[in-house]
Amino acid sequence: MGGLAAAAALSGCVGVEEQSTPTSSGNSDGSGGSGDSGGDTEATTEPSVDPGTAAAWYARSSAEGETLESVIEDFNSLSRHTLKGSDLSDLAKKTQSAIPAKQGPQIFEWAHDWVGDYYQRGFLSDQSGKLSVSMDTFTDAAAEAVQFDGATVGLPFAAETVSLLYNKELVDSPPKTVGEMVDVMERHHDPANGKYGLGYPLNPYFMSAWAQAFGGYYFDPSKDDMLGLANAPTVEGFNYIIDTFVPYMPKDTKYGPQAAAFSEGNAPFTINGPWYLGTAREKGIDVGVAELPTPDGGSPRPYTGISLWYFAKGMERSESAAAAGRSFAEWYxxxxxxxxxxxETHGFIPVHTGLTGDADLPPAVRGFSQAVKQGVPMPTHPKMNQVWGPLGTAFGKALNSKQSVKDAMVQAEKDIRSNWK
Structure with missing residues (x-):
């Protein structure tokens, strides 16, 4: 996912001078220590340690990737450490193959839902004793997201979720209810002429707001059965998507066609995340962001994520490389x-406690911030990773009328339990 404005937006923003003060590897005696929760960590290194080179993997859209490349260049120019970044098309597949083979990066970027699974599989490195940044620097949700079984496996930098984006040239003010949203979609929907009411990628993460709007849930580790896909309230939510939104969308429900409908000016609304803001703006769309509208009898509850720099097992191959990885992550x-x-440019919602008030945020980010407050954090439980695939397959069958939603979700739960075993 991801997408946004120019790397030049960050030029000159990082006024950090090279110093010999230790920041990324703890105190000069190697004992670690907590940092100042209110200040900025500088891109510096210990003079007694080989500066080292760390590898960083990430998966971003073109605009977001360009910005990160610029940030990495800034870091490398300011620090004796070196970071080498790689933008990968299939980060999940590549981390799962490289890390067990004792290859791969020192750090990688992703949302927090991999934490439990990757930690239990031995893919991550606990760096809690070597960090100079206190967890008090971050919101409670962000600090909790990067810790598992007492280990600190990354550092957080943003919250995210999907919300309602609207084209200000087509919509005067965002709808408060789904009924109001439908009225606008009805006026603009004209598929014969390439016009639609909505662009909405139908994958499990994007659909969670409505699937969980009427009391349903995907996965709850506090419950004996854990799974809630086939429960009546969840089935109601999936049917709500099919009945309410699908009629106003392009037929191809994958990300690309749905995102393009809005970014090309052919739909008044899209449901998407902050990573998409740059793409729409680059196409000349005057984008507004609002919280998700309320359905009759329910309340949208989208999954929310915390974006972080994970500490991969590769941190343990070389202390100098680990120092470089920590230094970049702490600075970032x-x-x-x-x-x-x-x-400002990407709609990232800061989780730094010094930047979390709505008054501090750009207008577009406030809408996403409100959507985060509507939502529920993705579970970090290791079994959650086995839910996404069967859920997506089942919904596809229901969407194509091969099965009812209920029957498809019953089968999905069977498949998930089989995978767990």
Whole structure:
């Protein structure tokens, strides 16, 4: 996912001078230590340690990737450490193959839902004793997201979820209810002429708001059965998507066609995340962001994620490379000017406690911030990773009328339990 404005937006934002003060590897005696929760961590290194080179993997859209490349260049120019970034098309597949083979990066970027699964599989490295950044630097939700079984496996920098984006040239003010939204979609929907009411990628993460709007849930580790896909309230939510939104969308429900409908000016609404803001803006769309509208009898509850720099097992292959990885991660997540620039251009919702008030945020980010407040954090439980695939397959069958939603979700739960075993 992801997408957004120019790398030039961050030029000059990082006024950090090279110093010999230790930041990324703890105190000079190697004992670690907590950092100042209110200040920015500088891109520095210990003079007694080989500066080292770390590899960073990520998966971003073109605009977001360009910005990160610029940030990495800034870091490398300011620090004796070196970071080499790689933008990968299938981060999940490549991390799952490289890390067990004792290859791969020192750090990688993704949402927090991999934490439990990857930690239990031995893919991550606990760096809690070597960090200079205190967890008090971050919101409670963000700090909790990067810790598992007492280990600190990454550092957070943004919250995210999907919300309602609207074209200000086509919509005067965002709808408060789904009924109001349908009225607008009805006026603009004209598929014979390439016009639609909505662009909405139908994957499990994007659909979670409505699937969980009427009391349903995908997965709840506090419940004996854990799974809720086939429960009546969840089935009601899936049917709500099919009945309410699908009639106003392009037929191809994958991300590309749905995102293009809005970014090309052919739909008044899209449901998408902050990573998409740049793509729409680059196409000349005047984008507004609002919280998701309310359906009759329910309340949208989208899954929310915390984006973080994970500490991969590769941190343990070389202390000098690990120091470089820590230095970049700490600098990235505490540089307030950079975090605010990301908010301005990419819609990233800061989780740094010094930047979390709505009054501090750009207007577009406030809409996503409100949607985060509507939502529920994705579970970090290791079994959650086995839910997404069967759920997506089952919904596809229901969407194509091969099965009822109920029957498809019953089968999905069977498949998930089989995978767990």
């Amino acid at each position: 997540v505490t540089n307030k000017e950079q975090l605010m620039a990301n908010a």
